[in-house]
Amino acid sequence: MGVQEKLDNLIVQMINENQETLKNNWLKEVKLFKEKELVGTTLKFSEETDQQFFSMLIKHINFHDISKDGTLDDFFDQVLHTGLPLSYLTQGLQAARRVVLNLLVETENDKEKVAAVYREIDRWLDPILNRVVENSSQIWERTVSVQKTALLELSAPLIPVFKNISVMPLIGSIDTERAKLIMENLLNGVIKYRSEVVLIDITGVPVVDTMVAHHIIQAADAVRLLGSTCILVGIRPEIAQTIVSLGIDLSLFPTKSTLQKGMENALEITNQQLISNK
Amino acid sequence: MDIQSCVEVRNEWDIVSARQLGRNMAKELGFGNVDQARITTAISELARNIYLYAGRGKICIEPIDQLGRKGLRIVALDNGPGIREIRKVMEDGYTTSGGLGAGLPGVKRLMDEFSIESTVDVGTEISATKWLR
Amino acid sequence: MRIPILKLHEYLLITIQVEMDDQTALQFQEDLLNKIHDTGAKGVVIDLTSVDMIDSFIAKVLGDVVRMSKLMGAQVVLTGIQPAVAITLIDLGISMREVSTALDLEQGLDKLRLELEG
Numbered sequence: 354m355g356v357q358e359k360l361d362n363l364i365v366q367m368i369n370e371n372q373e374t375l376k377n378n379w380l381k382e383v384k385l386f387k388e389k390e391l392v393g394t395t396l397k398f399s400e401e402t403d404q405q406f407f408s409m410l411i412k413h414i415n416f417h418d419i420s421k422d423g424t425l426d427d428f429f430d431q432v433l434h435t436g437l438p439l440s441y442l443t444q445g446l447q448a449a450r451r452v453v454l455n456l457l458v459e460t461e462n463d464k465e466k467v468a469a470v471y472r473e474i475d476r477w478l479d480p481i482l483n484r485v486v487e488n489s490s491q492i493w494e495r496t497v498s499v500q501k502t503a504l505l506e507l508s509a510p511l512i513p514v515f516k517n518i519s520v521m522p523l524i525g526s527i528d529t530e531r532a533k534l535i536m537e538n539l540l541n542g543v544i545k546y547r548s549e550v551v552l553i554d555i556t557g558v559p560v561v562d563t564m565v566a567h568h569i570i571q572a573a574d575a576v577r578l579l580g581s582t583c584i585l586v587g588i589r590p591e592i593a594q595t596i597v598s599l600g601i602d603l604s605l606f607p608t609k610s611t612l613q614k615g616m617e618n619a620l621e622i623t624n625q626q627l628i629s630n631k
Numbered sequence: 632m633d634i635q636s637c638v639e640v641r642n643e644w645d646i647v648s649a650r651q652l653g654r655n656m657a658k659e660l661g662f663g664n665v666d667q668a669r670i671t672t673a674i675s676e677l678a679r680n681i682y683l684y685a686g687r688g689k690i691c692i693e694p695i696d697q698l699g700r701k702g703l704r705i706v707a708l709d710n711g712p713g714i715r716e717i718r719k720v721m722e723d724g725y726t727t728s729g730g731l732g733a734g735l736p737g738v739k740r741l742m743d744e745f746s747i748e749s750t751v752d753v754g755t756e757i758s759a760t761k762w763l764r
Numbered sequence: 765m766r767i768p769i770l771k772l773h774e775y776l777l778i779t780i781q782v783e784m785d786d787q788t789a790l791q792f793q794e795d796l797l798n799k800i801h802d803t804g805a806k807g808v809v810i811d812l813t814s815v816d817m818i819d820s821f822i823a824k825v826l827g828d829v830v831r832m833s834k835l836m837g838a839q840v841v842l843t844g845i846q847p848a849v850a851i852t853l854i855d856l857g858i859s860m861r862e863v864s865t866a867l868d869l870e871q872g873l874d875k876l877r878l879e880l881e882g
Contacts, residue, residue, distance in 0.1 A: 392698075392699075536851060536854075537665060537847065537851070540847030540850055540851065541847055543847075543867075544846075544847060544867075547867060547868075549867065549871070571854050574854055574859040574861070575847075575850040575851060575853075575854045576850075577859075577861070577865060578845045578849075578850040578853060578854075578859070578860060578865055579845055579847065579850055579865065579867065580842075580843055580844075580845065580865040580866035580867040580868075580871065580872070581867060605861065643785055643786040643787055644785055644787075646785065646786065647783060647785045650817065651783070654816075654817075664816075664848045665847070665848040665851050665852075667816075667848070668816060668817055668846075668848035668849060668851070668852045669851075669852050669855065671816070671817045672817050672818070672819045672852045672855075672856065675817065675819035675821075676819055676820060676856075679786075679819070679821055723857050724857075734820055736857065737820060737855065737856035737857055737858075740855045740856070740857070741852065741855045741856065
């Protein structure tokens with residue numbers, strides 16, 4: 354049996370024999386930072402989960418190599434997804450290192466041995482620490498990319514086309530949050546470009562139900578309050594059918610089937626004309 | 632941070648003071664100008680209700696911080712006649728004063744959270760919160 | 765507090781630049797109707813560019829002013845309503861569909877001229 358292996362066995366033996374004591378010491382340490390770490394979150398990290406965390410660590414110290422078993426990864430994934438701060442886990446790991454070393458120093462008198470075991474424990478815990486940080490940053494990267502996509506979907510640009518005429522093409526479904534953004538962009542754009550007419554193009558809106566219609570009517574009403582005219586364009590046959598069968602009244606606003614027809618209407622309202630050079 | 636400011640509402644001019652206080656606090660907390668207008672308008676509606684129906688009462692405005700989520704809470708308190716039919720006053724267009732009947736349901740739409748408690752002959756407490764986005 | 769009303773040919777121009785309390789609003793309603801009566805004005809532009817809040821009471825007064833002026837033979841155009849104000853009005857459920865609007869004072873006057881002179 355090599356020196357290294359003997360050392361490993363010694364540590365494993367010591368840890369296994371004193372599991373209860375280690376766990377209790379560790380839970381005490383965790384309590385010290387627990388409250389501070391969870392301030393500002395709605396999380397309740399139960400003591401049960403703390404205990405689970407600790408037994409995972411013990412298990413992996415026994416395994417000696419964290420890549421041998423995926424359960425630790427799963428555990429980190431799970432708790433980080435709940436929004437647990439990364440520092441909670443890293444502090445937990447540091448606390449685990451502390452309690453193991455404290456016990457060691459208390460029970461072992463041979464200084465040489467203590468130093469060797471110290472290095473050994475570092476060698477075991479560091480990969481776990483790296484793993485946690487890695488997992489956490491991956492989760493963040495995913496979240497950011499999901500949000501970026503959502504943001505793009507949400508965007509509702511107002512495009513000035515001709516003098517005093519702007520178009521807002523809407524693509525994708527419209528919920529209450531997006532409706533608010535549409536309204537704000539629309540109104541700010543009307544002021545910015547001094548648009549007398551704005552065309553809202555709903556060709557790309559898959560479903561127009563009562564709620565979507567309600568939001569559009571509100572937007573058109575607000576545009577009118579500002580002193581501009583809103584024309585709803587891109588009304589496909591199936592949309593016209595749903596609007597009427599749902600009993601939604603859009604008769605107060607000018608509507609056109611296509612953007613082109615709406616644009617002709619807008620030019621008329623603003624006293625402009627397109628002249629062909631033919 | 633958690634300093635509550637209150638305005639006594641006894642006359643029409645107090646309505647203006649209440650909404651000015653609300654606008655300043657909303658601005659300080661970092662609300663955008665649309666939400667500032669929403670908060671100011673909600674305060675105006677609540678203060679006017681106190682003036683019209685209870686005669687006197689107060690509007691209290693406080694910044695709140697719930698687990699890192701920031702917002703502004705408006706509380707309207709009075710010892711007036713109370714509201715007999717809460718469901719009715721929450722209907723659009725219902726009015727007993729000849730107004731537009733937009734008041735309370737309007738406040739609910741302007742704000743994110745809304746609650747009302749009223750006991751006939753004892754008084755009314757309305758609480759409305761807007762969260763910082 | 766009184767809101768000044770200017771006369772320009774056969775139009776009246778009002779720019780509201782004060783925080784309106786209920787009394788000021790009602791006083792304004794009365795002053796405007798008297799002025800329409802005195803001058804025989806055919807059109808009125810009320811510019812709200814500097815108004816940062818319209819609650820249901822002020823909205824009601826404005827709507828009433830428009831209808832009353834119409835009864836006296838004067839068309840009213842509201843101009844310069846700010847986006848935040850428009851959004852709040854819509855939240856309140858007030859769309860003022862019967863009221864004529866324009867982006868600014870200049871367009872408001874153009875609109876009146878178009879409506880009155882054809």
